[in-house]
Amino acid sequence: MGARYYDLNTYFRQRFGVRVHKLTVDAGLTCPNRDGRLGRNGCIYCNARGSGTGAFARGLSITRQLEESKQAVAKRFKAKKFMAYFQSFSNTYAPIDHLRRLYDEALAVEDVIGLSIGTRPDCVDEPVLALLQAYARERLIWIEYGLQSAHDPTLALIRRGHHAAAFEQAVYATAGRGIQICAHIILGLPGETAAHMRATADYLARLPLDGVKVHLLYVIAGTPMETLYRTGRYRCLAQDEYAELVCDVLERLPASMVIQRLTGDPHREELLAPQWALQKTGTLDLIKRKLEQRDTRQGIRAPAQLAR
Numbered sequence: 001m002g003a004r005y006y007d008l009n010t011y012f013r014q015r016f017g018v019r020v021h022k023l024t025v026d027a028g029l030t031c032p033n034r035d036g037r038l039g040r041n042g043c044i045y046c047n048a049r050g051s052g053t054g055a056f057a058r059g060l061s062i063t064r065q066l067e068e069s070k071q072a073v074a075k076r077f078k079a080k081k082f083m084a085y086f087q088s089f090s091n092t093y094a095p096i097d098h099l100r101r102l103y104d105e106a107l108a109v110e111d112v113i114g115l116s117i118g119t120r121p122d123c124v125d126e127p128v129l130a131l132l133q134a135y136a137r138e139r140l141i142w143i144e145y146g147l148q149s150a151h152d153p154t155l156a157l158i159r160r161g162h163h164a165a166a167f168e169q170a171v172y173a174t175a176g177r178g179i180q181i182c183a184h185i186i187l188g189l190p191g192e193t194a195a196h197m198r199a200t201a202d203y204l205a206r207l208p209l210d211g212v213k214v215h216l217l218y219v220i221a222g223t224p225m226e227t228l229y230r231t232g233r234y235r236c237l238a239q240d241e242y243a244e245l246v247c248d249v250l251e252r253l254p255a256s257m258v259i260q261r262l263t264g265d266p267h268r269e270e271l272l273a274p275q276w277a278l279q280k281t282g283t284l285d286l287i288k289r290k291l292e293q294r295d296t297r298q299g300i301r302a303p304a305q306l307a308r
């Protein structure tokens with residue numbers, strides 16, 4: 001039957017004909033949920049480190065980060081081309097001239113064919129989108145918006161600081177500019193049932209998105225989630241349960257959407273639970289087996305008019 005979902009490696013090979021790998025960049029930026037504009041403590045699952053590597057704090061330039069990562073990745077994965085992935089915190093949350101310098105530096109590195117920029121939907125405006133649109137005329141540009149859930153009560157509970165409407169507005173403001181749009185969602189958020197998570201997938205299916213990242217909610221030390229977990233007010237998803245939910249989500253996403261990720265990569269030294277979150281390969285294998293057992297695939301339940 002072939003592949004049951006449209007993964008990122010397939011997308012890159014179709015577009016460039018070679019192995020392309022994303023290289024994480026830490027630009028030393030922050031987030032309105034941490035610098036005081038919205039809050040100081042971030043979302044309830046995020047610690048002060050966020051998803052950063054700490055490279056910026058160690059004094060490593062964008063160029064050096066990319067050059068060092070290139071060597072390791074080229075050797076391990078035989079990658080020929082690279083995407084600079086601005087991952088840590090909100091990478092459109094800075095003055096436009098500063099962003100331009102960061103992006104220009106990354107694109108000047110040999111064999112970097114584009115940018116992938118992680119950010120919040122409330123951290124984009126017309127100058128930022130115009131800048132990315134200009135890059136997109138010659139380079140591959142992805143913007144990755146963190147939604148996490150389509151349900152406003154959940155967003156309030158996890159202290160996102162925005163409603164789902166802000167995500168939708170950002171998506172429509174970005175669409176039609178040649179910029180590829182990816183949404184991030186988290187499965188297993190406090191208070192959410194399987195029906196909530198399936199509804200989030202249905203919501204994404206109706207928007208002009210090009211890709212989706214699916215994350216597991218895991219408990220990191222030093223976050224409010226740690227308190228919820230230790231006091232018994234939060235139960236982590238079991239591995240089998242998570243795999244079933246991922247299949248439910250995939251069924252609802254149009255087959256043309258690139259599935260950039262199906263689980264996260266917690267830092268081992270910070271992870272409290274679930275410990276199976278460290279078993280990335282095992283989790284991906286389990287998802288594939290369940291897709292086969294269910295004889296299902298991405299897009300089978302997507303709205304017909306959007307099964308692009």
